[in-house]
Amino acid sequence: MNHTTPPDHRNTDDDIAPEAEAPAECSDAVKEVTTEAIVDGATDIADTATEELPAETPDCQPQAPAHSQPPQPQPRHWVLLRGLSRDSRHWEAFPEQLQAAFPEDRVTCLNLPGTGPNHQFSSPAGISQIVDWLRQHYAASLKQQPLHLLTISMGGMLAADWMHRFPEEVAAGVMINSSSKLSSLSQRMRPGTLFTLLGALMSSMPKREKVIVQRTSNRHTDNGDITNRWRIYQQQQPVSAMTMLKQLFAASQFEPQAISQPLLLLASRQDRVVSPECSEALADYWSADLRLHKSAGHDIPLDDSEWLITQLRLWLEKREPSATEQNTAEIETAIAT
Template sequence: MPSMTERPTIVLLRGWMRDGRHWESFPDELSQQLDLISSNARPKQRPRIICADLPGNGSRYSERTPDSIGGMMSAIRSELKGTELVLVGISMGGMLAAEWVQRYPEDVVGFACINSSMRPHAYPWERLKLNNWLRILARLATSLVRKSGETAAVRELERFIMQLTLRPEFRTEDRLEQWVKWTEANPVTPGNALRQLRAAAAYKDPLVAPLAVPCLVLRSLGDALVDPVCSERLATAWQQTLQTHPSAGHDLAVEDPAWLAEALASWYNSHWPLKKTAD
């Protein structure tokens, strides 16, 4: 349980081929919303927000991605060495959060799951729409024969990911160029990308209601990568609250960081810090 004077640490967990930088402005938005909603909190009560990278992505790009969600989660956990965590996972990051809650419940005091999906709550074509399976495999096959540092190939891949995760109005050239720079600096190898994809496809929900910690499930109705029904079924299976963005695409944190930050801050502040009960 969290202490009466300190708030837990919020850990942000990303998905396939993404890293902490791809949260873009969201961590700052979340910090601001936490301050607004909890304006009377003393500075030491404000939570620390950490953007964690899994092996193979971002700051850990030179590492081999483990073959399972459990292995990925353990690798991230070994870098944090902390307890009283609130996990916020988007897409595959939601699977990492669920696995963490199942295996190390003593670490976690709550988690949020955004646009995620898990067996057995959805069909394979709902978890990743069929045409996207074919496009992803074709794109990865192409990247195998490209030079790893070839800017044109990186740009094609990042534009493809942008098409999967963002609605057209958010696919700006400035954002694309920033993503290309990040990937050139910290490239995800095709092997690591495939291991992440296979692990996510095989992952089965380990949690059974009632959950031991508070949970919030969020989804975007404009998600073109994962069917929004997947989040609805997770919320039903876990007997948890479901919040819905009426129009955003898969990457809700990029498309509407203010909406997501407000939803998470309201949920967070409804639980932490705990108020001391009367004796």
Template sequence: MTTLVLLRGLMRDSRHWYGFDQRLAQQAVNVISIDLPGNGLLVNQPSPGKMQDYCDAVWQQIDDALLKQGMLPSQVKVVLVGLSMGGMLALTMAAQCRLRVQHVVLINSSAANLSPWYKRFQCLGLMRSLGAVLTRALHTSLSNNIDNDKSHWLEATVLDFTSRHLGQSIEVIHAWSLLRLQCHTSLSNGLRQLYASARFHSPVLNGISVSVIVANQDKLAHPKCSEQLAVFYQTQLHKIDDCGHDVSLDQPQQLQQLLLELIH
């Protein structure tokens, strides 16, 4: 059975797959969802400022999960699936431990040696999302459905920025706001994650398959960033239309089908 390791992006954790990991697990695939230092279950740990310093904590979670399932980590080659910053980490892990990685799948990721910073993080898109949330609050019932807790407004802005279809979903905004209230990444850890991501350079990988998936309507990382990754790794670019940065939220069925095709 193929083992997929799911890695989320900046200041997000395994809970933000929003059921996508369970969907995959129903397809005869072993799925391990990981939290990075500073996020999720590891929220109290400091986030490193270098991408390579995340690897040990991630491999430890993978090994623990495999041992719980009765498998020897040394005998399992994993498929690393990384969204955004998670893709950068997946490449770093593959470069460090080549013998443990079968395949790397990048989703809406980027690298500093391939794309300029303003395409890797489109600040204008974030400002537009903030403006859209404030406008809806003035002209619709959004303000009546979302209380004045800042977590709700933060998540409403994040969702508008990263999702093409569910950015205005009151249900998802409430769900993610609850996740934030239960546990959220500190500002200092978030800044360190951003710093590590900003400095990331794509490593050369030999003997490991790399696949690149891009959402054509990504407002966070410009699709050109994924195009450059595909060129660098000399691999096909797989496009998902009508989809924002958070592909597993916007087009879970398409992403699931594509992942299964890539790993089989």
């Protein structure tokens, strides 16, 4: 299957809720409750003060607008970030699957300096410096804010730094199998994995990509198609050993800071690169939601994208009330006041 990298942005129409009809009069003593449609797609009920009901009309109450339309949710802007030495093509079919699951949203894949189409750029050796580079290099693609950062491995460290230093730019974050200095070295890099990866750096490119597939996936270890595609990616846009070493150093120095936005951490119990205890430590530190996969490898989007999208749906439903629920709550508030 040939994988096509999704475009950096998708056009979405602005959703503007129509104005609601005014409610019928209840009595001369009651002022009208009106609704206002507010530009930018989010509709709020405008509360107007009501005079105290006279004693002789105790049963007369203001009624909710009969034809009020539920507010339309703002489209999210998902920004996807990969990890060590990977680029947007290594998401394989996941960006298209994410777009199909949330058709009103926008999906953008970024490539780190030194990888993919940016392989000729020098990679910084610090997490914050890489974030600064991304914000500057992709400024035109990141105008639709706030962002929903969806990341894997070292990409999670970039997301955490971004959310901490530029909270107004990020609405929420999702981090898959990431780690930090809260965990020990043996947890951040499973025994044997570090030497395997370092050995792969010194090997031929086809062997290196085969080792990476076998280490990061539990369901595609013998998948020659994926290995061949990843080999072609490296032939077309090679990632230098220096870029990998700088990224490894940057990741090794990452320390989490305070984050105020909603955060979902996902990890796999059978990850053979990073221990799930790293995600557990981060979830405790940030008081974040954590979900564990029973059998997938480090690359959950590759091994079980359906499970990943299900977790996103459940998490979003939990923290984002539906349009109907939001509209009902606003009407009840308007009537109560």
